[in-house]
Amino acid sequence: MAKKQLVQIKVNGRNREAMVEPRLLLVHFIRGIPGLTGTHVGCDTTHCGACTVLLDGKTVKSCTMFAVQADGCELLTVEGLMQNGKLHPLQEGFKEEHGLQCGFCTPGMLISSYALLSKNENPSEEEIRWGISGNLCRCTGYQNIVKAVQYAAGKMEQGGKDDLPNIA
Amino acid sequence: MIPPAFEYLRPQTIPEAIAFLQQYGDEAKILSGGQSLIPMMKFRLARPGYLIDINRIPGLSYIKEEDGYLKIGGLTREADLENSSLIHSKYPIILDTARVIADPQVRNMATLAGNLAHGDPANDHPATMLALGARVVAVGPQGERVLPIESFFVTLFTTELQHDEIVSEIRIPVPPPGSGGAYLKLERKVGDFATAGVAAQVIVGSGGICQQVGIGLTNVGATPIKARKAEESLCGKKLDETTIAQAAQLAADEAEPSSDLRGPAEYKRGLVKELTLRALARAYERAGK
Ligand SMILES: Cc1cc2nc3c(=O)[nH]c(=O)nc-3n(C[C@H](O)[C@H](O)[C@H](O)COP(=O)(O)OP(=O)(O)OC[C@H]3O[C@@H](n4cnc5c(N)ncnc54)[C@H](O)[C@@H]3O)c2cc1C
Ligand code: FES
Ligand code: FES
Numbered sequence: 001m002a003k004k005q006l007v008q009i010k011v012n013g014r015n016r017e018a019m020v021e022p023r024l025l026l027v028h029f030i031r032g033i034p035g036l037t038g039t040h041v042g043c044d045t046t047h048c049g050a051c052t053v054l055l056d057g058k059t060v061k062s063c064t065m066f067a068v069q070a071d072g073c074e075l076l077t078v079e080g081l082m083q084n085g086k087l088h089p090l091q092e093g094f095k096e097e098h099g100l101q102c103g104f105c106t107p108g109m110l111i112s113s114y115a116l117l118s119k120n121e122n123p124s125e126e127e128i129r130w131g132i133s134g135n136l137c138r139c140t141g142y143q144n145i146v147k148a149v150q151y152a153a154g155k156m157e158q159g160g161k162d163d164l165p166n167i168a
Numbered sequence: 169m170i171p172p173a174f175e176y177l178r179p180q181t182i183p184e185a186i187a188f189l190q191q192y193g194d195e196a197k198i199l200s201g202g203q204s205l206i207p208m209m210k211f212r213l214a215r216p217g218y219l220i221d222i223n224r225i226p227g228l229s230y231i232k233e234e235d236g237y238l239k240i241g242g243l244t245r246e247a248d249l250e251n252s253s254l255i256h257s258k259y260p261i262i263l264d265t266a267r268v269i270a271d272p273q274v275r276n277m278a279t280l281a282g283n284l285a286h287g288d289p290a291n292d293h294p295a296t297m298l299a300l301g302a303r304v305v306a307v308g309p310q311g312e313r314v315l316p317i318e319s320f321f322v323t324l325f326t327t328e329l330q331h332d333e334i335v336s337e338i339r340i341p342v343p344p345p346g347s348g349g350a351y352l353k354l355e356r357k358v359g360d361f362a363t364a365g366v367a368a369q370v371i372v373g374s375g376g377i378c379q380q381v382g383i384g385l386t387n388v389g390a391t392p393i394k395a396r397k398a399e400e401s402l403c404g405k406k407l408d409e410t411t412i413a414q415a416a417q418l419a420a421d422e423a424e425p426s427s428d429l430r431g432p433a434e435y436k437r438g439l440v441k442e443l444t445l446r447a448l449a450r451a452y453e454r455a456g457k
Contacts, residue, residue: 002173022176022219044169046207047359049273058247058276064206065277068176069199069221112272133358134271 007071011036012080022068026060027051029067030077038078038107042136049135052108053077059115059134078107081114089152090114099148101139108135113149122153171209178221182307182334185220189332190309192218198334199223201245201278203270204286228336231255238340242305246275246283259340260454261349261369265296268351271359281335284320287327287391290361294321294392295384296351299367302340308333321391346372346379348455352447353386354439356430362387363430364439366419368447370407372455378402383415383444388436389424397422398444407452416444 008017011034018033030039030053042050044063051063054076081088090113093099100106109132116123116131123131128149129142137145179185189196197216199205200223208214222228228243231252238259240249249255249266256263269275269283269292283293284304297317304315306329313333320328329335343349349369353362365386371379381402383395398419405411425436 002175005176021173023171023173025170044210046203046274049271052273059273060276061273064203064274066176066202066206066219068178069202069223115272131272134273 005068005071007067009067009070009072010074012075012077020067022066024067025063026053026065026067026070027062029070030062030075036077036079040104040107042104042108047136048105049108049112049132050105052111052135054111054115057115057118059112061134076111076114078110081110088114089155090117090149092155093148093151094145097144097147097151099140099145105135105137105139109137109145113145113152116149117153117156121157123149125150169210171206172212172215174209174216175218176221177218178224180224180226182225182336185222185225185334186307186309186332188218188220189334194331196220196331198285200243200282200285201274203274203278204282204288222334233342236342237303238342240280240338240340242279242281242334242336242338244280246270246278246280247272249280250275258343259349261296261299261351261367261451264351265292265367268292268353268355268365274359280338284317284338285327285329285335287321287323287325289321289324289389289392290387291392292351292353292362292365292386295365295367295386296349297338297340298384298392298394299349299351299369299382300340300343301369301382302338304328304335305337305339306330306333307336312336314339318394324390343369344371346455348372348451348453350447350450350454352443352450354443361430364388364423364425364436364443366440366443366447368444368451370402370448370451370455372407372452376406376408378405378407378411381415381448383419383447385419385423385440387425387430388440393422393424395419395422395444402448407448412445412448412452415448416441419444 004019040050042048046064053062195217199219199221228241230241246266302317306313351367353365367384369382373379385393398415420441423440425433427433
């Protein structure tokens with residue numbers, strides 16, 4: 001067994017640290033150390049995007065990165081979206097527009113959409129589809145996911161911006 | 169899937185990284201974007217005993233024109249290329265290529281240098297770099313070597329790079345006025361590797377005469393293919409329907425596709441012909457002639 005190494009990662013604003021084997025995948029760190037099981041393992045082969053998290057402001061597939069690589073970085077997972085007991089406009093959008101059925105893809109979809117809206121406040125339908133092109137959904141057919149993102153963009157434009165967690 | 173155990177090293181400079189590569193020899197591998205290497209480790213197709221993570225080495229991420237070259241740093245990611253105004257305005261062929269690689273998350277990590285160093289004929293940048301006549305800058309214990317892309321790809325997953333060398337930069341000659349290029353790829357779905365892909369770069373002189381042309385083919389052989397006969401057939405000729413059609417046929421003849429899940433060999437050969445036709449036409453259009 002390889003030497004364990006100290007890894008410190010700020011997850012949703014809170015410092016988390018652990019001695020880990022270098023081969024520990026980031027997704028297993030997130031699910032295991034702070035116990036944040038919102039981030040899912042779907043395909044485990046870099047295709048589905050269920051494991052998507054925001055690492056220093058950029059979306060990455062946490063099944064295709066080692067925890068040691070994220071040492072000293074800041075992470076946002078789906079659990080960090082809700083602030084002061086209030087759903088993020090994106091979460092509200094997915095609820096209102098039926099953007100999910102089984103919900104397995106939803107945490108990754110939310111993080112990819114979050115990254116998209118932080119760069120582009122008012123994306124076109126095509127830009128939304130492009131933004132979530134690394135996230136597979138087996139249930140919805142994507143139509144309502146697009147509507148959910150549009151809902152959130154509209155809501156945030158109306159001044160809901162102050163509700164945005166200031167983590168990423 | 170849990171990859172085999174390894175020791176993780178994170179050098180802060182290139183010389184430090186090279187020293188690790190020398191110390192651990194064949195057991196060591198460079199970890200860059202990790203988007204090819206980590207999946208291979210999970211499938212246990214790669215079992216490095218030591219991973220040398222170069223991601224924290226400063227000064228390796230840039231896109232700039234200097235001394236007649238477009239210089240792209242060894243850690244420049246696909247997303248950087250996609251968002252670069254220089255690439256948007258002057259190198260649409262590179263934008264064509266970066267945009268069709270995998271998906272946004274993979275592109276946030278994956279590097280151009282890793283895409284070439286991996287030596288996978290299914291990767292998209294090799295064809296484009298062949299069309300552009302790129303040079304790969306490799307730094308090793310003896311210093312720097314500048315490797316022409318034409319002889320960089322040796323066999324499947326094997327390049328000219330020595331095990332203790334690091335790609336620090338990719339250089340592309342700045343295209344003169346009258347240049348244009350395009351990359352076209354057919355994929356089964358967004359993010360898939362190419363069924364086939366074709367890159368074409370032309371320099372068109374007065375009267376529409378083709379002064380220089382580069383054509384690269386993706387995923388139709390054990391290595392990325394430079395379609396030399398097709399290139400030669402166009403040099404000094406006027407680019408028109410007839411000459412482009414001839415070149416497309418020659419490119420198809422030069423392809424060495426094999427049948428697999430993405431389609432039978434003959435279908436892929438036909439695809440190379442059609443994609444060459446379209447890539448040359450678009451390159452010509454972009455050259456502004
Ligand atoms: C789901 C998925 C879909 C993909 N689809 C495509 C696609 O359509 N088209 C495409 O082109 N690619 C595709 N890729 C591959 C992706 O672009 C890879 O990231 C790329 O091939 C390797 O770049 P990397 O920086 O991730 O390298 P790594 O995975 O870190 O390394 C790959 C290899 O190159 C070596 N290496 C890396 N950097 C250097 C360097 N600077 N110097 C020397 N050696 C180095 C490593 O040691 C390793 O052997 C896909 C990947 C995934 C996971
Ligand atoms: S679990 Fe990571 S991409 Fe599917
Ligand atoms: S809601 Fe079931 S996979 Fe998307």
